[in-house]
Each structure stands twice: as structure tokens, then as C-alpha cells.
Amino acid sequence: MAKITARSPLAPERFPELPVIKGVRFSSVAAGVRYAGRTDVMLAHLAPGSVVAGVFTRSATRSAPVLDCQEKIGAESPDGAAIIVNSGNSNAFTGRNGVEATRAVTSAVAAAMSLPEGRVFSSSTGVIGEPLPHARITAKIDELVAALDEDGIAGAAHAIMTTDTFPKGATATVEMAGGQVRIAGIAKGSGMIAPDMATMLVYIFTDAAISRADLQTLVSRINDRTFNCITVDSDTSTSDTLLMGATGASDVAVTAEDGAFESALEEVMLDLAQQVVKDGEGATKFVTVAVTGAESDADARTHALSIANSPLVKTALAGEDPNWGRIVMAIGKSGARADRDLLSIRFGEVLVAENGWVAPGYHEEQGAAQMKQPEIAINVDLGLGSGAATVWTCDLTHGYISINADYRS
């Protein structure tokens, strides 16, 4: 049974007002997959003419629903689409039974909604290695279909939560030459979060008129700058899925070269990605690690992730200890190039270390003051080149241990 702990101290004040995306309807229901007393299945329907793009975990042990989505995602179809998601059971490492369970759910949705099976995408999140009680889901499909509502997205955001302490939503509106385009997205995820991708389910919708290929290009490109730049615990899920649907209902044409649309979509994806970190299991600090001056962007990313994933750095942050020595350690161990005597470290704007030692003007109280903030910036310049990368993470606390030493996820 998942422990839904107290709301993260980093949570936004409230779930945002998400606009209606014309052509998309949502519903959710309590099917009792694993949890009692809460909704645990969501359904989304995309009107005929919609296109769907997606990115997925690269885990070698990915789940049956992920494999099923990957098979279906590339196809074009005029028929619209459906997305069905359950929490409580990830249907991962469930062998042939898992394939059959996924098929049972998607074919039941297809039949109920008169869609080809290839247009029904599914995700499952929760415990690994236990058979998905798919009959509990299929028993609720008529109810889900009947309840579909263009205002149902907030309910859907609740239904997909597992150890999340708050539902996650984000939105943006873009004024284009042809008119207004809207984007709205929801996400779940708090543990087992690391790049490629974060352990996470993300569903984003827009009324833009865009080709499937262009939508896929945008989603893949922005994913590398958002969801692939967050880490809670370096653990990668078997179920990570991001699906994005575009209905075209705005009649505003958009392409992958459209900067305003790309910026708006990036804003939504980054917002959702950062919300996942802010709901990191046990998190009390939201941490931005920015590395500049590396030999390459790849080197910068290696250093940034080494810092962001270091248990010693993360526990120091939890303890509000401005322990920059552990940052030096994490840079040293990353494997990417660094020169001890050329690198500099800042907490926020405060220069802490440079020239191979503590900065002459630095006083521990300055670092301590930075550490007391709920949002902390670690800025490292390697002094070697122009490679840069930013990743987002959280601290490692007793809360993480409590959640994960007991919860069977």
C-alpha cells in the first residue's frame, strides 16, 4: 500500500487552472487496482484527426505497456486516439501475462470507443512484478467512457498519482499569427526518477494543428532539455512514458520550426519536470546544478549529474551544510575532465571556492544562508571551455528512507 505522505514542502500552492484543450476529453474512476478510496484509472480521448507523439524509458527491462506504446506510436491514423492509465501496478516484469493484460485493457477501450487497437495507448505505474488485475480496469471502461468531459484533466492528474504528494499540471498559451494555441499537461512521479527519463508519466495536449513527425521532433528535442535533466535518486523506471497529443482543433498550423510554440511547450515540460523534482520522495530542497566552462556540453552534463546524484552532496543539502568539499569530490569522481586549480564553485551568487581552494572572501555564514533557502543553486565553472549543462534535483533526507524502506513500489 503506497504511503501518501504529507504534501511536499516544495509543492506549488495549488493545482493550476488548466484550460480546455478542444478535442480532448478526460475521465477518471476508482477501480481498486491496488489502492482503496481513491481514483486510480484515467482515460483521455483525442478527437479524430489528432496526432500522437511520445518518448519512453530506455530501460532494458521496460514494461509491457511501454513496449506496446512504442510499437504503436509511429503510425498515422485519422481515427483519433485514446490513452488509458492506471496507478497501483506497473505491469512491468510480468512476462507473457503482462502482454496479455495490456492487450486486454487496450482492446477493451478500443471496442468501447470504436477505435482501432493501434490507437489506444496505455501506461501502468506502481508495483513491479505483480500481475495487473486487468479485469478491475476493463470492468470500469463503460463508466470511464460515459464520464468523458473536456474539463476532466484535473481529475486525471489525481488518478495517476502513486507516491506523489501533489498532482502536477502546467499550461501555456501561445499567440500565433493564425490565432491562439493552448497547451496543457499533467504528470506523475516522485521516486525512481532519473534521466532517460525520469520515472514518470506525462501527458500533454494541445489544440495546435501539427504533423505527427513535427510533434515528435519537438517532443524529443525538448525532452532532452527538461525531463532528461532531472534526477531524484539516479534510479530509472521501467515505465517512463511521455505522450503528447495534438488535436488541431484550433486550426492554427504549427511546425517544428515554430519558435514561439517550442518555447511554450518547453515552458510546460520544464514546469512539469521541476514539479516532479519538487515532489521528490522526502525532498525539502529544490536544487539547480549549473555547470559551465566544461570541455563539452556532454562533460558538463556528466559533472552536473555526478553532483546531483551524489548521496554525500544530497545529504549535506538536507542538513543545510554548505559542504563544498563534497562538490569537489563529486566533480573529481565524475570521469569527465576537470582541473582542480581552475574550477570555481558558487552557491547562488556567493563565490565559495576557486584557484584550488576556498575563496579568500568566503565566510561559512554566507554559504549557510544560501543553504537555508528552499531553492538552492549550485554553480560550477570548470574554466576549461564553453560546455554547459543544467540539471535539477532535490536533497536526500530521512523522508526518502522512510518512504522507500517500507513502500513496495
Next chain:
Amino acid sequence: MAKITARSPLAPERFPELPVIKGVRFSSVAAGVRYAGRTDVMLAHLAPGSVVAGVFTRSATRSAPVLDCQEKIGAESPDGAAIIVNSGNSNAFTGRNGVEATRAVTSAVAAAMSLPEGRVFSSSTGVIGEPLPHARITAKIDELVAALDEDGIAGAAHAIMTTDTFPKGATATVEMAGGQVRIAGIAKGSGMIAPDMATMLVYIFTDAAISRADLQTLVSRINDRTFNCITVDSDTSTSDTLLMGATGASDVAVTAEDGAFESALEEVMLDLAQQVVKDGEGATKFVTVAVTGAESDADARTHALSIANSPLVKTALAGEDPNWGRIVMAIGKSGARADRDLLSIRFGEVLVAENGWVAPGYHEEQGAAQMKQPEIAINVDLGLGSGAATVWTCDLTHGYISINADYRS
């Protein structure tokens, strides 16, 4: 101030009886480098004719004493050698001051013992980024030299502790054709432990008569199977050092091809390495992760370390939760090749999962019974080839968070 917590529940019953290694003498003293009320500096003297070999951290931000040792280690000399080690301050990331502090200490030892400076090796362990108060050490050198004693090794093992909860020693005796050879070693380390190498200081001594080149060959080779196969928290120290001295006082000639000697040395090194894991910060479980059936030994090691370093696996172990789904996750994310449907997982001898799903005969109580043991074996066969690797680790507990969210290391 280091918190010396209660003795690890995985600690051996007592410090072993270490034999005298002819030609080596030890002393230790309370110099007040950082800690009060305990010894914190050790000195070892190796008689003329001794050879010294070593392996060191590959961190790009390694400490001044490590760099100094690396410069000196390759030289041959008839003069004997000294090793001086302080706890409480690692003299890492201390810039030019760090180099000068190392030189101040090693040159004072050289002068006091009539040794060339190139024959004085030093290590420092403790807080990073603070100037080493070297005058506190040099003020004690006469006292250290006067106290040198061939029975002093246990005292030395105590003086080098930081967050360790017990001193670590191991010994072996080899019967060779030419007579008996003895090996005795001490180590410190509990946090910031990960391969290449574990965060650790290790000093091993033998009375074998062996060339420096052969000793180096043996130490490097065995290091890859012992200290480079342990991980507590995936964090790599800036100070890792293993020094081994051979005095030749037994008059028994040994080479790098001598199987009996190699086995005995491996036994000592593995014992010390496993003691470090058993003293892992907050550890309550000692875990052996053995991967077989990989495409290559390197792939097997990648999978084994992915499992051993996964926070979700380690917290499940802490919670005595036989959560094999997280092991599947860790295999999936490692990046090395795996086939979900060919791999099998065992807890000890208990087959848990195979053919892409939970094993038909497996009952959760069987896994739970394994998890209750203080020593747990996770055995994974990938079913792909003959690559194999074994690593040792511990669980991730509230104790780790408590130690590291407060201790400035």
C-alpha cells in the same frame, strides 16, 4: 567534529591479533588535528631494504598527499621508508597551501628519521577544503619516532579512523618453500566509498622478499578484485590510498607469479575491503551482489554496481523488503545488455524471478526470510554469456542520513 556512532552491527567481534612483521614499527599519538581525546596521527617505519608499492584514487580532484605519494611511489631506494597518516583533515582542495603542508610534514619526518624526503609517504583523511594544521603534526614527530614499536599496529589502526565505528585489521600467514611469510594490514573507511577506489586508507605490510615491481603488480591486480569491488554510496574519495611495504626480513623470496602468496594477500585485502563495507555509514546489512551470465565481465560489473548503488534497492534492503522489482529496475537502467525474459534473480539460493516474471514456486515469505539475515546474497544470472562479477555493498538507512546530513567531512 566527527560523530563516532555506535559500533556497526556488522562489525567483527574483535580486532584481530596481528602478528609482528619484522622490519616494521608503528606509533601513534594524539596531535589534536581536529579531534580531541583520541589519537589521530600514526607513523610507520620500514627498515632499510624495504620496497613500497601503492594504488591511489583516480579522482580528478585528488588531494595533495595523494599527488605526493604518486610522485614518489615508483622510485627504488635502499633506505627504507616511512608512512605518516593523520585523520581529521584530508588536506584535499587546499591549493598551494596543501602542497606546502604535505611537504612540511614529510620533510620533518625525513629529517627526524634520516630518510630521503622521497621515502616518506603521507596520507590525510577527514574534512575537505580546510588548511591542514601541519604544525600540530610536526610538533609530535619526535614523540612518534621515539615511540616506534613493532607491536604498534593496532594503535595505528585506531589513529586513522574518522567516521569508522571499529578499527580494521587482517592478517595471513603463508608457508612457502623457503619458509613462512607474514602479511598484516589495517584500513579505515566507512563513507564516501566507491570503486576507483573505495574511500579508504589501507596499509599492508609483509616480511616477504619481493621486488618493488612484483609487489606493485600484485597489489594492482588484487585491488581490482577487492577494493575496486566495494561500494557504500557510489561516492569516490579524493584521498583513497593503499600502500604496501615489504621488508624482506623473512628472507623468503616471493614473486608476482607466486600463487600461494597472491592468495594470502588477496585474503587480507578482501577481508579489509569487506570490513570497510561492514562499517558503511549506517549499514545494517552486508550485501554480496553476484552477476553471472553476462556478455562480458565488464557488463556483469556494470549490472552489479547498478544494483549495489541503487538507492531504491538499498532502501528496500534496509526495510527487509524482498523487492526484486527494484533489482529488475537496476538491471534495466544499467546500460549494459540484459534480456528481460532470460534473466533470473535469486536471494541466496531462493529462485525469485525467471522467464520475465516471478518464479512459479516463489513465495514472498522465502524472500522475506533471506532479507532478515544480516548478510544477504543477491544472485543475478543474465542468461546471455559467461561474464561474471561480484561486488559488495550495504543498505541505505536513516543512519546514513543522520551521519551525513550533519557531519562536515
